[in-house]
Amino acid sequence: MIAETTSRLSMPTELRSPRAKLVYLFLSMHGTATVGELQDSLNMKKIALYSILKCLEKQGLIAKDGDQYTLQSA
Numbered sequence: 053m054i055a056e057t058t059s060r061l062s063m064p065t066e067l068r069s070p071r072a073k074l075v076y077l078f079l080s081m082h083g084t085a086t087v088g089e090l091q092d093s094l095n096m097k098k099i100a101l102y103s104i105l106k107c108l109e110k111q112g113l114i115a116k117d118g119d120q121y122t123l124q125s126a
Contacts, residue, residue: 063077064076064111066111066113072107072108075090075101075104076123078090079121079123080123083122086119086120086121087101087119090105105121
């Protein structure tokens with residue numbers, strides 16, 4: 053029998069957009085991602101992703117290092 057571990061992700065209250073929440077959740081599960089990886093995995097257009105990532109970055113929720121995006125350390 054395999055024990056399952058569940059952890060709760062606390063979604064920031066300032067996230068209103070379902071797409072922004074999806075990007076945030078993806079980054080929380082995968083650690084880092086490029087725009088191309090997000091596009092392929094989430095089936096979203098790059099133009100929409102750039103807008104979402106810019107907003108998340110302005111809110112201090114994610115950080116960009118080169119072409120990689122990651123959740124901002126608390």
